[in-house]
Amino acid sequence: MNILLVEDDRSIGKAVQRGLDENGYRCEWAMDGASGLDCVQRQTFDVIVLDRMLPILSGDEFLRKIRELGLTCPVIMLTARGTVEDRVEGFELGVDDYLVKPFAMAELLARINAIVRRTGAKPAASLTWGALSLDLTSRRVSEGARQIDLTPTEFTLLELLMRHQGQVVTRKMMCEHVWGFEWDGPTNVIEVHVNRLRKKLDRSRDESVIRTIRGRGYALAVAD
Numbered sequence: 001m002n003i004l005l006v007e008d009d010r011s012i013g014k015a016v017q018r019g020l021d022e023n024g025y026r027c028e029w030a031m032d033g034a035s036g037l038d039c040v041q042r043q044t045f046d047v048i049v050l051d052r053m054l055p056i057l058s059g060d061e062f063l064r065k066i067r068e069l070g071l072t073c074p075v076i077m078l079t080a081r082g083t084v085e086d087r088v089e090g091f092e093l094g095v096d097d098y099l100v101k102p103f104a105m106a107e108l109l110a111r112i113n114a115i116v117r118r119t120g121a122k123p124a125a126s127l128t129w130g131a132l133s134l135d136l137t138s139r140r141v142s143e144g145a146r147q148i149d150l151t152p153t154e155f156t157l158l159e160l161l162m163r164h165q166g167q168v169v170t171r172k173m174m175c176e177h178v179w180g181f182e183w184d185g186p187t188n189v190i191e192v193h194v195n196r197l198r199k200k201l202d203r204s205r206d207e208s209v210i211r212t213i214r215g216r217g218y219a220l221a222v223a224d
Helices: 010-022 033-042 059-068 084-093 105-119 152-163 171-179 189-201
Strands: 002-006 026-030 047-051 075-079 097-100 126-129 132-135 140-143 146-148 210-213 217-220
Touching: 002 010, 002 033, 010 026, 010 105, 026 033, 033 047, 033 059, 047 059, 047 105, 059 075, 059 084, 075 084, 075 105, 084 097, 097 105, 126 152, 132 152, 152 171, 152 189, 152 217, 171 189, 171 217, 189 210
Parallel strands: 002 026, 002 047, 047 075, 075 097
Antiparallel strands: 126 132, 132 140, 140 146, 210 217
16 A cells, blocks of 8 residues: 655654554655645555645645645644634545554554545555556466566566556555655665665566666666
8 A cells, every 4th residue: 555644753753654664555655735746746555544734735735725726645644723613624634544643653544544444445456567566465476477586676676667667667666565664774775775776677588677767866767
């Protein structure tokens, strides 16, 4: 399941992202409303976990804009404002659930599962690129009848690239996606993993599945 977390508090953001990852969810974290809006315009999410008091673009404004865009993705709003009036206002804006801070991670997980059941949302079970298929449930990769054995890091990198088809994925994005949100180490470490991934994917190919975008990062080639 692909979840967008929009939260400006670093300690809460890190804890929620770690908790979701540990429970098998894929979590992208945006630290302000404008960045979150950019995320929903680039890719599809199964659930959005949204802080209400955000910089640049507030949670209320973010919610109005995604509903104006016709996006019906379920939204759970996080906030320290827990009065009845605040809750009613949130529901009138179009949230699907409301969780008051401080909250337990177990409750957030339960609410995410409940909202998916209630709305009938069906998270994608696989990603595809041409004949290449990535199964998110079994964490297996295949191309036609050929099974491709990947390490957990290689699988995570390929998933990130497949979720961003048609876009450049920077080395920093890859490092943060694999090893943590705030990556301050050298990004050239990613080249070793990308090269190993290429060797496994590019068997019998004249051109690589993964293109190097000089000075920027990597992107999937156009699928056949």
